[in-house]
Amino acid sequence: MPLKAELDAIDWKILRELQKDGRITNVELARRVGISAPPCLRRMKRLEENGIIKGYRALLNSPMLGFDVVAFCLIGLHHQSEAELRIFADRAQKWPIVRRAWMVSGDSDFLLHCVATDLATFQTFVIEEVTSAPNVDTVRTALTIRQMKDEGLVAID
Numbered sequence: 001m002p003l004k005a006e007l008d009a010i011d012w013k014i015l016r017e018l019q020k021d022g023r024i025t026n027v028e029l030a031r032r033v034g035i036s037a038p039p040c041l042r043r044m045k046r047l048e049e050n051g052i053i054k055g056y057r058a059l060l061n062s063p064m065l066g067f068d069v070v071a072f073c074l075i076g077l078h079h080q081s082e083a084e085l086r087i088f089a090d091r092a093q094k095w096p097i098v099r100r101a102w103m104v105s106g107d108s109d110f111l112l113h114c115v116a117t118d119l120a121t122f123q124t125f126v127i128e129e130v131t132s133a134p135n136v137d138t139v140r141t142a143l144t145i146r147q148m149k150d151e152g153l154v155a156i157d
Contacts (some may be wrong), residue, residue: 005052010035012156014043015052019152022056062115067117069143073130076106076138084135085109091133097125108140119143 007015013033017024024032030040047053062070077084085103092101092112100113112130116122122143131139 005050007052008026011043011047014040014047015154016156018044018053019154019156022118041126066117067115067116069119070120070147071114071116071122071144073110073114073126074104074138074140074142075110075112075136076107077109077135078137079135080109088133090137095129097122097126106137 008058010033014029017029026044027037029044030037034039035043044053062068075087075088088110089101089103092098092110092149096110097114097116099111099115102111103109104111114122114125116125122141126139126141130136
């Protein structure tokens with residue numbers, strides 16, 4: 001698959017290191033990728049301006065903050081017109097329990113990644129919000145048991 005951006009080996013190293021540690025200093029990043037700090041900073045700015053680096057955020061330990069339930073919901077709609085898909089997508093944007101969401105192909109139309117304080121809160125969300133939403137036909141849920149892997153979102157060799 002062709003790349004959508006022109007990246008050289010140094011750019012890839014920068015992305016790999018930032019994905020491991022988004023708080024790394026520019027000086028340390030430059031050292032790890034083998035260039036001096038000023039060109040490293042210019043490359044980072046270019047990667048940000050070109051939208052390759054979308055942003056930076058802290059990864060929180062949800063159980064330590066009292067969010068013990070991680071679950072996925074597969075949602076099927078009665079009708080899949082562009083307008084109906086947009087309406088559901090807009091609704092999912094407003095649900096705080098939904099932390100990530102995708103429109104998907106196959107038997108379902110949406111996949112929602114949900115994080116809740118407890119099972120009762122998640123169940124209430126599914127029953128009162130998701131299943132009662134207009135145009136929702138099917139809702140399948142999967143509660144997670146244990147996270148087995150937590151890597152950056154892009155596998156960079």
